[in-house]
Amino acid sequence: MTRYLAIFLTFARACLVRDMTFRANFILECVTSLGWMSMNLAFYLLVFTYTPEIGKGTGWSKEPFFAFVATGLIINSVVQAFFMPSAEELTEMVRTGGLDAVLVQPLDAQFLLSLHRVDFSSLANGCVGLGLLAWAVARMDHTPPPVAWLVYPLVVLCGIAILYGMVIMLAAATIHMGRNQSLYDFWFYLTNFSRYPAEIYAGPWGGPLRMLCTFVIPILLVVNVPARVIAQPFTGAAWGGVVAAVIAAIASLVVSRFVFLRALARYRSASS
Amino acid sequence: MHNTDPAAEPTPDDTVIHVARLAKEYRVFDKPEGLAASIRGLFHRTSRVVEAVKGVDLDVGRGEFVALLGPNGAGKTTLLKLLSGIITPTRGTATVLGHVPWERADDFRRRFALVMGQRNQLWWDLPAAESFRLHQEIYRIEPARFEKTRDELVDMLDVRRLILQPVRELSLGERMKLELVAALLHEPEVLFLDEPTIGLDVVAQHTIHEFLRDVQRRRRMTVMLTTHYMKDVAALCERVVVITRGDVLYDGSLAEIVDRFTSHKIVTLDFDEAPDRERIERFGFPCDFRGPQVILRIDRSRIADALPVILGSEGVRDVSVEDVPLEEIVAELFRADSRQAAAGASS
Amino acid sequence: MSDAAAMPAKPFQGLRTWWTMLRICLEERLVYRGDFALGTLMRFLPIVTQVFLWTAVFAATSRSDIAGYSRNDIVAYYLLTMLTRAFSSMPGLATGIARSVRDGSVKKFLIQPVDYVGFLLAARVAHKLVYYAVAAIPFALVFFLCRGYFPPPPDAVTIAAFLLSLVLSFLLGFFMEAALGMLGFWFMEVSSIVFGYMLVQYLLSGHMFPIDLLRTVPTGVAGVSLADVVHWLPFEYTAYFSSAVWLGKVQGRDLVAALAIEAGWVVVMAVACRIAWWRGTRRYSAFGG
Numbered sequence: 020m021t022r023y024l025a026i027f028l029t030f031a032r033a034c035l036v037r038d039m040t041f042r043a044n045f046i047l048e049c050v051t052s053l054g055w056m057s058m059n060l061a062f063y064l065l066v067f068t069y070t071p072e073i074g075k076g077t078g079w080s081k082e083p084f085f086a087f088v089a090t091g092l093i094i095n096s097v098v099q100a101f102f103m104p105s106a107e108e109l110t111e112m113v114r115t116g117g118l119d120a121v122l123v124q125p126l127d128a129q130f131l132l133s134l135h136r137v138d139f140s141s142l143a144n145g146c147v148g149l150g151l152l153a154w155a156v157a158r159m160d161h162t163p164p165p166v167a168w169l170v171y172p173l174v175v176l177c178g179i180a181i182l183y184g185m186v187i188m189l190a191a192a193t194i195h196m197g198r199n200q201s202l203y204d205f206w207f208y209l210t211n212f213s214r215y216p217a218e219i220y221a222g223p224w225g226g227p228l229r230m231l232c233t234f235v236i237p238i239l240l241v242v243n244v245p246a247r248v249i250a251q252p253f254t255g256a257a258w259g260g261v262v263a264a265v266i267a268a269i270a271s272l273v274v275s276r277f278v279f280l281r282a283l284a285r286y287r288s289a290s291s
Numbered sequence: 292m293h294n295t296d297p298a299a300e301p302t303p304d305d306t307v308i309h310v311a312r313l314a315k316e317y318r319v320f321d322k323p324e325g326l327a328a329s330i331r332g333l334f335h336r337t338s339r340v341v342e343a344v345k346g347v348d349l350d351v352g353r354g355e356f357v358a359l360l361g362p363n364g365a366g367k368t369t370l371l372k373l374l375s376g377i378i379t380p381t382r383g384t385a386t387v388l389g390h391v392p393w394e395r396a397d398d399f400r401r402r403f404a405l406v407m408g409q410r411n412q413l414w415w416d417l418p419a420a421e422s423f424r425l426h427q428e429i430y431r432i433e434p435a436r437f438e439k440t441r442d443e444l445v446d447m448l449d450v451r452r453l454i455l456q457p458v459r460e461l462s463l464g465e466r467m468k469l470e471l472v473a474a475l476l477h478e479p480e481v482l483f484l485d486e487p488t489i490g491l492d493v494v495a496q497h498t499i500h501e502f503l504r505d506v507q508r509r510r511r512m513t514v515m516l517t518t519h520y521m522k523d524v525a526a527l528c529e530r531v532v533v534i535t536r537g538d539v540l541y542d543g544s545l546a547e548i549v550d551r552f553t554s555h556k557i558v559t560l561d562f563d564e565a566p567d568r569e570r571i572e573r574f575g576f577p578c579d580f581r582g583p584q585v586i587l588r589i590d591r592s593r594i595a596d597a598l599p600v601i602l603g604s605e606g607v608r609d610v611s612v613e614d615v616p617l618e619e620i621v622a623e624l625f626r627a628d629s630r631q632a633a634a635g636a637s638s
Numbered sequence: 639m640s641d642a643a644a645m646p647a648k649p650f651q652g653l654r655t656w657w658t659m660l661r662i663c664l665e666e667r668l669v670y671r672g673d674f675a676l677g678t679l680m681r682f683l684p685i686v687t688q689v690f691l692w693t694a695v696f697a698a699t700s701r702s703d704i705a706g707y708s709r710n711d712i713v714a715y716y717l718l719t720m721l722t723r724a725f726s727s728m729p730g731l732a733t734g735i736a737r738s739v740r741d742g743s744v745k746k747f748l749i750q751p752v753d754y755v756g757f758l759l760a761a762r763v764a765h766k767l768v769y770y771a772v773a774a775i776p777f778a779l780v781f782f783l784c785r786g787y788f789p790p791p792p793d794a795v796t797i798a799a800f801l802l803s804l805v806l807s808f809l810l811g812f813f814m815e816a817a818l819g820m821l822g823f824w825f826m827e828v829s830s831i832v833f834g835y836m837l838v839q840y841l842l843s844g845h846m847f848p849i850d851l852l853r854t855v856p857t858g859v860a861g862v863s864l865a866d867v868v869h870w871l872p873f874e875y876t877a878y879f880s881s882a883v884w885l886g887k888v889q890g891r892d893l894v895a896a897l898a899i900e901a902g903w904v905v906v907m908a909v910a911c912r913i914a915w916w917r918g919t920r921r922y923s924a925f926g927g
Contacts, residue, residue: 022428022431025428025431026428027423029421029424029425029428030425033414033417033421033425036415036416036417036421037417038415040457040731040882041416043827047829047830047833050833051833053835054833054837057845058840058841060839061841062847065847065851065852065855066695066847068699069699069704069705069852070695070698070699070704071698071699072698073691073694073695073698074694074695074697074698075697075698075857076693077698078696085772111311115410116407116410117410117412118376118377119372119377119405119410120407120410121406122375122377122395123375123376123377123400123403123404123405124429124430125396125397125398125401125430125827126429127427128395131332172445173792184458204677204680205680207892208680208683208684211683211684211687215407215687215691215694216694218694219690219691219693219694220690221693221694222693223691225690228686228820246506247890251339261926284379286377286378
């Protein structure tokens with residue numbers, strides 16, 4: 020365990036050294052992601068000039084909604100920083116055969132493949148997310164109770180774990196198919212569903228979609244559960260969501276591990 | 292790390308690599324042409340089975356330096372990948388250092404190394420020293436040992452000044468040397484080299500030959516090498532395994548391959564000026580005229596009789612008698628095999 | 639050079655070269671048609687979330703319309719924007735040009751008797767034609783399923799204006815991105831410029847929301863809203879404008895004026911592109927690649 024931590028820190032340090040070598044590029048990447056984020060925030064601000072709430076009686080008025088957005092920023096920035104770059108590179112590694120070099124090393128392949136690249140610039144969004152969270156929570160009508168503050172980090176971690184499992188499964192698909200240029204696109208389309216409160220998925224089409232994205236692909240639990248804990252009054256009903264998120268996180272980790280190992284066993288290696 | 296106790300030193304002939312009836316088949320999907328066919332392909336794909344390695348038997352003892360030769364697509368690299376546990380075989384068994392490679396036990400993976408000439412295993416944007424440190428963590432090399440080994444290897448290849456430079460700034464030859472250092476840091480007992488000298492200049496090739504020979508002898512390492520350069524083979528390997536179409540065609544010493552697969556020697560005659568063709572052709576050997584130089588191919592059994600006669604002819608300034616170059620022998624070997632394959636397929 | 643000297647220039651020679659280029663690009667693109675169809679369907683997924691988001695917004699607000707758009711109008715707007723963007727978006731064009739300048743492959747076009755901008759245009763037309771051929775099915779499917787959101791089809795003149803605006807949006811998108819890529823002759827790294835462009839484009843093209851929503855955003859000048867400013871910029875003509883035309887948001891004299899502005903921008907960008915190419919290649923050959 021400590022060895023893995025030491026190795027991870029070596030990876031992180033190496034990536035930091037690399038980022039600092041290409042400082043201009045690093046800053047540009049920070050600015051890029053901050054730019055896209057502010058565009059989205061501007062859009063939400065614009066929407067709230069026309070409506071007091073997202074969905075009638077859902078409680079997602081401006082400040083809670085921004086707490087929701089902030090939670091999403093935090094979770095996604097962690098995933099983007101630690102897991103996505105490695106998963107994306109895996110596509111390339113399968114294509115060029117770089118995966119071979121990983122498989123001969125005496126380390127858990129999943130560990131190596133999902134953590135060997137860290138993209139520190141993606142953490143910029145998370146930092147803004149923390150600031151936005153503080154701003155939004157301070158302006159909300161209600162103050163979150165201490166228990167909400169205790170549960171919040173736990174469910175944020177669950178959200179990260181659910182997404183991690185999905186990244187790994189997508190990566191496994193990459194190994195299986197031998198190519199997957201659209202990994203990133205697919206990821207974008209998938210996480211797109213988690214960007215708004217689950218309440219908006221209502222009606223004859225929205226209801227089933229909400230069920231699908233909660234119980235089959237638990238993408239809706241990722242941001243919604245933690246955001247609810249912090250941005251909505253903390254009632255007994257909130258615990259249901261917390262339990263669901265914990266179960267989904269464990270399931271996501273276990274299933275993805277299984278899928279990944281299976282994919283590795285079927286790896287064919289690129290011909291040289 | 293290993294074998295420090297002399298009593299534990301294995302006997303010279305103990306088997307490090309044991310391969311029995313090892314086979315690897317690939318299912319290759321045909322990519323159909325046309326839109327309708329591609330849509331049909333979504334539901335039903337036609338495929339065929341390609342045998343990359345078919346039933347190979349091989350035993351390699353400790354301290355052997357073995358060359359795997361064969362034309363492109365013969366299955367050399369597949370065999371190396373099987374032995375390093377990157378891919379799982381379809382049939383057959385193999386053990387390397389007593390482990391089944393594709394079980395990928397950490398214990399096994401700590402004891403061998405794989406270097407691929409066409410692939411970069413060092414961190415591209417960082418100095419190699421950083422990659423070495425990472426290896427230290429991954430292979431759990433104790434610090435004192437790590438530094439000693441690293442310094443030793445770095446000095447042998449004379450690359451000390453390169454290890455603090457980002458890898459991307461290095462030349463191919465320099466990079467390859469550092470790749471080798473990285474691979475040998477954990478003092479592997481078995482080393483697999485996949486075309487380690489590909490694309491390198493003559494000087495770099497030579498340095499790497501010396502280095503590999505040195506390290507291999509010093510550590511009594513077992514090395515398996517695939518290459519297309521006969522210079523590598525001549526410089527390093529006593530044993531040669533020729534693989535074509537997934538099968539072992541020849542397994543034996545380098546000297547024997549020359550004996551067995553060539554019937555003649557190459558005799559080069561230098562004249563003062565271009566000789567009369569007819570006069571030379573009268574000797575009755577296939578010959579090739581290159582200005583004042585003539586190259587004859589003479590049957591080995593007849594060389595003792597033929598030479599005095601030829602040397603007696605007018606105007607000969609110099610003569611040399613050589614074996615057929617290794618490249619030619621191997622090329623002929625591959626060609627003969629593919630002819631045989633074509634004949635087999637048509638009958 | 640020697641060919642041109644030896645052969646008398648045939649009539650339509652230029653046209654034939656152009657046709658050959660088009661055909662080669664078509665063949666190249668056809669190889670990837672499978673990815674296209676699936677990719678196109680996936681591209682509609684974000685709209686699904688947008689539809690639900692706006693439904694929720696309309697459920698919570700007491701208004702019957704937002705900036706003149708009913709909920710159905712908004713959904714139709716997003717779908718139409720997808721269509722417009724299928725014409726105007728030029729993935730990889732600017733960065734591709736900049737890369738060819740950086741790695742020197744642009745030299746090819748300095749040596750061969752082929753016009754680079756013309757070649758790129760032919761390649762894009764081919765790319766787009768193949769794209770429409772494959773994407774027509776998913777587009778038709780989605781539009782058919784969502785037909786309830788659309789108002790009754792407009793009159794023939796509006797439809798003609800709509801089609802004209804689509805063609806112009808293709809040209810505008812092409813020349814704007816190409817001109818951007820030509821900056822590669824002067825700057826080693828254009829990715830930051832492309833990024834800035836994309837950001838502005840994303841916000842001001844109407845990709846995210848109808849530009850009419852910006853009518854309430856003041857600019858500081860009395861009586862001039864942000865929407866008025868955007869109206870004179872090229873961006874909204876690559877996404878918002880065509881959709882607004884179909885939905886009847888721009889009519890009569892306003893429509894003619896807007897089409898004129900769009901056409902004007904096409905000319906400006908095409909000329910800018912030409913000048914950038916001339917000056918850029920001159921600079922390139924002067925300083926060496």
